[in-house]
Amino acid sequence: MPFRYGAWHGGPDPLEAPYDIRRALDEMGDDVLAGMSPRSALSRLMRQGTTGSNGLEALRQRARRRAKELRNSGRLNGTLDQVRELLDKALEAERAALFPDPDDLARMAEAELDNLPEDTARAVRDLADYQWRSPEAAQAYQEISELLRSEVLDAQFAGMRQALSNPDPQAMQAIREMMHDLNEMLDADARGEHTQEQFADFMDKHGEFFPENPENLAELVDSLARRAAAAERLMNSLSAEQRAELGELMEQALAQSGLAGEMSRLQQSLRAARPDLRWTGRERMNGDQPMGYADGTSALSELADLDELADLALQDYPGASLGDIDEELVQRALGQGAVTDLEQLKRIEQELRRQGYLDQGGEGLQLSPKALRRLGSTALRRVFAQLESGGRGDHDVRDAGAAGEITGASRAWQFGDEQPLDVVRTVRNAVLRGEGRSGARVRFQPEDFEVVETERRSSAAVALLVDMSYSMELRGSWGEAKTTALALHALVTMKYPQDAIEIIGFADYARTMSPRDLVDHDWQAVQGTNLQHALMLARRHLDRHRDAEPVILVITDGEPTAHLAPDGFSEFSWPPSDETIAATLAEVERCTRRGATINVFMLDDEPRLVNFMHEVGQRNGGRVFLPKTGALGEYVVSDYLSARGGRRRGGSRRAG
Template sequence: MSTSHTSPGHGRRSRYGRYTGGPDPLAPPADLTEALDAVAEEVMAGYSPERALQEFLRRGGRGREGYDDLARRLAEKRRELLQQHNLGGTLQDVQKLLDDAVLAERGQLARDVMMDDTDRTFREMQLDNLPASTAAAVNELSSYDWQSTDAREKFEQIKDMLGREFLDQRFAGMKQALEGATDEDRAAVKEMLSDLNDLLAKHRAGEDTDQAFQDFMSKHGEQFPENPENVDELIDTLAQRSAAAQRMLNSMSEEQRQELMELSAQAFGSQDLMDQLGALDDNLRDLRPDLDWSGSAEFSGEQGLGLGDGTGAIQDLAELDALSEQLSQGYDGARSTDIDLDALGRQLGEDATVSARTLAELERAMRDSGLLRHGADGSLRLSPQAMRRLGQSLLNDAAQNLSARTGSRDTRLSGASDEQTGASRPWEFGDTAPWDVTRTVTNALQRSAAEGQSPTGRVRIEVGDVEVVDTEARTQSAVALLVDTSFSMAAEGRWVPMKRTALALHHLVSTKFRGDELALITFGRMAMNMDVDELTALPPVQEQGTNLHHGLLLAERFFARHPSMDATLLIVTDGEPTAHLEEWGEAWFNWPTHPETLRKTVIQLDRVTRRGAKVTFFRLGEDPGLAQFLEQLADRAGGRVTAPDLDDLGAAVVGEYLRFRESGWDEVDWG
């Protein structure tokens, strides 16, 4: 953080201070490219964009914890809390103080030579026959006339500690605040409890006022560091602590609860404290019955926790559980903003807060960037902007693979609808051809010189100077990409590579060769023309059938709508045709391939090739029967079969499209 000021004669100065919160100005921006790639990958695998975004946030990104990582850390802390501690700390402390007091008293009795032997013997017998129960022994010694000053102090410490522990159960930090407290301090606490119960009783009856709350806080506010602004906030804070105290008692054994109940009478040496605390618990339970007053936890460790610390541990467990639910994002309408960052920081540290805040910012950026949009049905979808970015990314991947296969090439020229002839011509109104810069500047210089302008002056280009690159018409292509969507494609891990290939080709055609036409045709049990976003979101369906016949029928209709274009047919499949379309429009399925299915498929392929379509099959998998079948179809169609690896499928399809276009790989600007 910096502030600036200007002083006479010294210019501007800056003063820097400690960073005091808010978004980290030095934090790297959210990596939307990584997030989009991850979301798109899940969408292509069949997830909804909403689910895909949540899955990415759960996994996290490169070098960044996701919600699952944070949830694992929460679960580990919860496990450690239960395995390292037990709830017998207060009883253990009381027993130790009692043992110390009895030992000090025995020593005093042994050293006091002036004591009557009968009195000494009676006292020793009383100490020897104390009940095994800690609480019963403390109660029995409550009226004992201690001879040892040290022993008396130890026993008084028991009463003081019990009072502070019972208060700490309901008011966090009270144990430390009352350490070494005077009688006046304890009287002030009792008065606070009495006033608090009066305020809560009035609130229950609807008789309290804001002024009553303000008067209470003016008198006792220093004992409430949470600084509640109204009586409801005060009740919420106290009730959550009181409910945790009850859950802690529920987590103890019956014997431990009985011991504490009996010891409670010794708290500060007065029953008044416990009566006030009991009334407080009753008021809070009635005011907040929706809280968890009946839960429990199983502590199994060796480190004892006192009543206050035990209640705090129970509250920590509740906070850990709440955070785990928030991080799960498994409920309707879940958002990253639901996560309590303050609570997360308390439990896991500032690094966890930074991770969660970064994920929340990433989710916000994804939703606000225009990469995701809500459809008419309210569902979240990839936007056209996201589809373009995704298509460009996939096309770049295909280009890299294709470059590795064909060698490095000059990629400076962009695809256009016309071929350059090497000549130029004067610009005419409506021309969209690129300027011939050299001829244009030369024309301007020659005209300026003829008009007597100084050669050192600025050159002014006029309309008559402009010449454009001369082109001649280039043949356009109609491309039908048929992709197999039978369930085996998903089962064998080919579903996403198939979609990535379709998106890459679609982006190439729609951005670099806009004069071409592309049809994306899926064929499973039935065939269907699909938009690129429909294909991207298409989930795998466990349905039998590879209806290449129907796909070829749709391809023929597509080519018929573009008779002046060169026809290109690209077919991606991993199985022989096992279905065909009947005359009445229903699919007929049989496995293995039925002769009628084969006949109809071959006839339809012949119809397509009679339109001059150039055909390439892309075989996925190692099925020798499929390999032989596709080779026969390719021979019949005058085409060919390639068998690319899945990682190379996009490059193979894109490269085949460019080869058929005779456009030249080096004419494409892939950026």
């Protein structure tokens, strides 16, 4: 069956990457070319997001807005208010029942009620053995114990309030057994003896108390410990008097239910299992509506999730990674929509790695060589977009040469040719001449031979000297200088591979730099513009390529302020010392005698800089440029294309 191939019209391309990684990479590239480090650019991409998806900053803002809503939703002493209301209700009903009774016992009971402590907890405790005459009062007092018990248990075990809505002795016994078995399982885990089978048996027996249905003990402990830590912070957030009252009331309720010991044991186990949680600290709730102990605990647990999520989304700690952000945490705090945004960001990072644009370096993620090549191509496209069409070409020299580039054509061999033979055409010529009869050997004549026609281009050795003194960063010139250096490096390596380029960065000292060094450069406030040392390294590069046209290009925003002393150390002086000026000009003379043209691109028009560079131009015969902002790449690339053809022009040029 014949097959036909064409454009896919059946909907989304099934072979297409799930995200436009090239667009994401170009967005990173824009930031890198503007002076940002790759890690900072990737971090910014993750913070801002891409088209159609939110970034971490939107995630963080949502978390902060939700936290603000929670803090304004209520106040944490609601359980105390409820207890006081129930106590007042009980006392009012009891006094109403005692008032019409003329008996002295009624008067004594009234006196006992009148002498109750102002402290709510102590009043509730003193009434523990009181014989209520009013059934309504007795019911209200009983509700205090039930309220406190349910609040405490619901604060620790989410959803327990419903299980305690109609408590009976059997229900309380089931809770006591559950807490005992839970503590036994936690103790076994602390000893390293816990098994998944033990957890499965526990859930089969007590699963009704855990509607979230955890899959293992770690998930259960995480949920319980977060709520326990939130309850601890709630107590810390109350005033000393409120904390004492509520604590005593809860102890009384748990003691009456026979749960005090197991609850204390559970709190200790949870704290030992998750010491990393925030067990201390205070929370400020600014709302007017009172919140019960359980509701307050849930609110503070959610606040802890939101605060943790906001911190993780900021990604401002060493070794930060999207993998640090737990999707379950995002789900709890902000819902499935936020989880989808996070998953998309993670896929973008994974796709950048899968397609070879990111590598894992010693200090985290970094751009791969593939990404650096694309970055250089992007920089080059920017530069060529600014160049005027026409008048600038490759300046090729059409000539025979074994080291040339193949044009695809061939010609008859001539005496003295050194080009490689075109074997196919040579044999074809001999066969057509009749020397290829069946069974006979093919014999060649001189006129049969053809050679591959090649195109030889003049080679150049280029040293690009880039000022990396701190003033370049302060003046905002570094992004343009980096873009220019990457563009020139890309042009040479891709279009003129016979040329040799070396990038030399200079501040207090000079050093050779790769494109990765340029991209990863992190600024330090060092003093000095050591052009002398940079020219020395440039001469060494030119000496390694003596047959090439020597070209030195200098990008700087300041006059020399440092040079190498006889001991090899850099000496800094501002204003520039006579020694620094003399040492730098001496190096200019050496480059001139070497035959190298030094063309300077000034990024500032400070008079001292202009005067010094004009002196360099006069001594060397090179040119001095003052390109306008944004045109540096155009000037440098254009100058390289001219210089590599071997044409040198003296003088200076100023572009405002």
